[in-house]
Amino acid sequence: MVSRTERYFLDLFLASSLPVAAERAAESVKIKFCSDPSALPVDVFNLAQANGLKICQDLPERGATDAVLIPRKHGYLVRLRRDVPTGRKRFSLAHELGHTFFYRDNGQGPRHAIGILDRTEHEAEERACDHFAGFLLMPIDRIRERFHGLAGDQPSEFLRRCDSACLDFLVSKEAFIRHAGRANIDGPPYLVVRSSFRPNPRTKEDPDLRTDWFATVGGWRRSGHVSTHHRLWPIGLKSACQLYHEWSATKTRGVFALDGLGHLVHSPADLCSCREDLSISINLDNKWRLTRQTYISANCLYTWDNAEGSTEAYVISVAAPTGGDAV
Numbered sequence: 001m002v003s004r005t006e007r008y009f010l011d012l013f014l015a016s017s018l019p020v021a022a023e024r025a026a027e028s029v030k031i032k033f034c035s036d037p038s039a040l041p042v043d044v045f046n047l048a049q050a051n052g053l054k055i056c057q058d059l060p061e062r063g064a065t066d067a068v069l070i071p072r073k074h075g076y077l078v079r080l081r082r083d084v085p086t087g088r089k090r091f092s093l094a095h096e097l098g099h100t101f102f103y104r105d106n107g108q109g110p111r112h113a114i115g116i117l118d119r120t121e122h123e124a125e126e127r128a129c130d131h132f133a134g135f136l137l138m139p140i141d142r143i144r145e146r147f148h149g150l151a152g153d154q155p156s157e158f159l160r161r162c163d164s165a166c167l168d169f170l171v172s173k174e175a176f177i178r179h180a181g182r183a184n185i186d187g188p189p190y191l192v193v194r195s196s197f198r199p200n201p202r203t204k205e206d207p208d209l210r211t212d213w214f215a216t217v218g219g220w221r222r223s224g225h226v227s228t229h230h231r232l233w234p235i236g237l238k239s240a241c242q243l244y245h246e247w248s249a250t251k252t253r254g255v256f257a258l259d260g261l262g263h264l265v266h267s268p269a270d271l272c273s274c275r276e277d278l279s280i281s282i283n284l285d286n287k288w289r290l291t292r293q294t295y296i297s298a299n300c301l302y303t304w305d306n307a308e309g310s311t312e313a314y315v316i317s318v319a320a321p322t323g324g325d326a327v
């Protein structure tokens with residue numbers, strides 16, 4: 001059943017689905033306030049201010065909240081965390097701009113259009129705002145251009161194009177991959193997994209390379225799933241584990257991959273691909289089944305400095321099922 005929030009948003013943009021409504025919402029903002037709506041990266045700070053948002057970067061550093069929208073008598077205040085990477089901050093601001101569609105102003109300041117929200121309504125609004133932020137910062141035709149002509153056995157090329165797209169759109173890898181994943185792009189199926197070295201969050205023990213998030217992009221006939229916090233080794237992404245292991249002996253900053261001999265390479269011009277048997281849950285006839293299949297995978301490791309000043313890393317793995325689709 002469609003929630004009241006979703007119905008409201010669909011009606012607002014005469015759309016039949018959430019992504020279509022969000023895309024129309026993003027276009028409406030750009031047409032109204034951008035001198036060149038096709039320019040990249042989208043100047044989201046300027047757009048937000050033109051829409052009546054006053055921006056303050058004063059939320060507590062390292063706090064749990066990245067951004068918050070506060071309706072005021074005349075317009076809105078958006079409070080942001082200063083200490084987050086630019087791409088993440090831009091997405092948060094675009095997301096908060098999306099929330100303004102759920103307010104109406106009859107001259108006495110913005111009032112929420114739906115009223116008191118329960119969890120379902122709240123989650124529907126969050127989903128709509130994530131979609132809106134994605135379409136605002138990453139127009140779908142420009143994403144399609146990025147993946148044009150990509151073959152199914154080129155996870156390294158996929159990863160290279162993702163990196164270059166994130167720089168052009170000025171967004172985080174997670175925002176880009178998730179948006180591309182939701183956009184039903186025609187093309188070969190790819191599984192993308194981000195992992196980092198950390199303990200089991202429940203037991204606080206057993207530190208290992210674990211999944212932070214996953215997404216599927218391209219033409220999957222059946223949906224695949226990888227659990228969050230899962231250890232990478234049992235999934236079969238052993239090349240990613242080996243990459244992290246080699247890097248952890250140096251802990252230097254930069255972008256790294258392994259060459260064909262298993263040596264760590266700094267700022268690799270090309271990424272090596274390898275064949276690995278992966279255990280992935282696949283939805284077959286509405287039932288999740290653990291499948292084991294050969295994938296071609298490529299990995300890249302990226303570093304960042306934490307608040308204490310030590311260098312940490314995460315790995316992005318891209319895997320494509322051999323034979324064109326998951327079994």
Ligand SMILES: [Zn+2]
Pocket residue numbers: 095096099126129
């Ligand atoms: Zn939100």
